[in-house]
Amino acid sequence: MTGTAVPPITPRGEEARYYERLRAHEVTYQGCADCDSVIFPLRTVCPGCGSESLEDRVSSGRGSIHSFTTQHRAGHPLLADRVPYTLVLVDLDEGFRVMADLPGVDPESVAVGQSVEAWFDDIDERLTVLRFRRAGEDS
Amino acid sequence: MxxxxxxxxxxxxxxxxxxxxxxxxxxxxxxxxxxxxxxxxxxxxxxxxxxxxxxxxxxxxxxxxxxxxxxxxxxxxxxxxxxxxxxxxxxxxxxxxxxxxxxxxxxxxxxxxxxxGKLVSMAESSPYEAPYGLIHPIGAFGMVANRHMAQYGTTSEQLAELAVAARAWSLLTDDAPYPAPLTIDEVVSSPVIASPLHKLDCCLVTxxxxxxxxxxxxxxxxxxxxxxxxxGTGEAQNHRNFSQMPDLTSTEASRSSARALEMAGVTLGEIDTVHVYDAFTISLLVLLEDLGFCAKGEGGAFVEGGRVAPGGELALNTNGAGLSHVHPGMLGMFLIIEAVQQLRGAAGRRQVPDARLSLVHGMGLTLAAHATAVLSNQPPA
Missing domain, CATH: 3.40.47.10 (Thiolase/Chalcone synthase)
Incomplete structure (x- = not known):
């Protein structure tokens, strides 16, 4: 456990299930049994066809940087001692996009298209947060 | 009907x-x-x-x-x-x-x-996005800008043109809050808040x-x-959470504006004054492309050389709008009021001569929601 503080969240229902799976170090997305849509964030109905027949799938955690920004101001008081920090939108290989961060990188070295892989930050006894590192780098 | x-x-x-x-x-x-x-x-x-x-x-x-x-x-x-x-x-x-x-x-x-200066908002936070501390909205617009730059080669200097033009327009009002011109150099050397966006790429907080x-x-x-x-009016939208914006560099503004222009029965070329939501230089640039003033990806070159500054080809945001005149959290109302001023011939030193048709484009959240209106001082034919 890193003990890193993060802004509080209140996940409910399928959101809570996503975080339960993160706790087991799995990134969960969904596939629709009726129309093959890839779905993220988790839903109760398919936005492609309205089906309720959705199945949870586990992502490889591998993807590429769709875009990024390095913030020189904190987005929350709990993150004040981390600035500057770099946030990323990652296109996962399975075809969905997540927001996360890329801790500890040199901001100048980050570029659109770089390969990244997921890692799991166990914040405390209950919460695990998804983060990324560049493929082949240590986090 | x-x-x-x-x-x-x-x-x-x-x-x-x-x-x-x-x-x-x-x-x-x-x-x-x-x-x-x-x-x-x-x-x-x-x-x-x-x-x-x-x-x-x-x-x-x-x-x-x-x-x-x-x-x-x-x-x-x-x-x-x-x-x-x-x-x-x-x-x-x-x-x-x-x-x-x-x-x-x-x-x-x-x-x-x-x-x-703290952005007041009742908005709920997303459990998928909140842990990472993205500053709404500038963090998201930093990502839009980096994507636009990677895809189309857009530069910070091109974005700065929009801040410089807005300042020049605001100097033609009687209540310009920052009564001195701005240079591209000043914009790109102001502190970076969320890369690649600088302080002077951001709207005012008023x-x-x-x-x-x-x-x-x-x-x-x-x-x-x-x-x-x-x-004419038109609306369109496509996301709530920024991470689920389908395409960071193109928006539903194209649809909302097409709907408004079609209802009005006018073309973009007939519009005399244009009032487009400018929360950031990059958001204005993307919207100018989507509204059809230039092709997708060509916004950077389009705004160079003062094309949207006073005396340029396009009378855009004629009071300086959000970047240089007024932005109290939400701007849409003030875009409408400036268009009304122009269409009444009451815009003083910034009056666009004989303005008859205005297009107002409002944007909400992170380029998520769009509403366009076509206004005229002439009754419909």
Missing amino acids: SIRGTAAIVGAAQVDTFRTEGRSPVGLMAVSVTRALADAGLTLADVDGVFTSSSYYAFPSLTLSEYLGIHPRFVDTTAIGGASFVAHLGHAAAAIQAGLCEVAVVAYGSTQRSDA DGGGAVVLVSAERARDLRSDPVYLL
């Missing part, structure tokens, strides 16, 4: 557009409403429709109506961020046409600057209240102000 030209703006007012002296957000709304009504030659007793949205009040039509002592029979608090008020124009016209109200006020008020009054086109002809007709 269409609402084309069926309603007109007959009153408009804005107050305390940089810093208020002792007025609350609803206080700013209220005084804007009574002044806009006075502008129209109407009174509070005439109002039976209230349209508003707020970052302060969960039930803003109730808050405003109680404050004003009015009892509207039709209200609409459609909340799509800064685009809300442009959307309200179309909703008000539809309500008037349907006989649900006769005198509609659209109102907004905010004390964003007096609140020490206070301000604004309101407009709409009635039917028939009734408008009997009132004291020259009517500004609502010829």
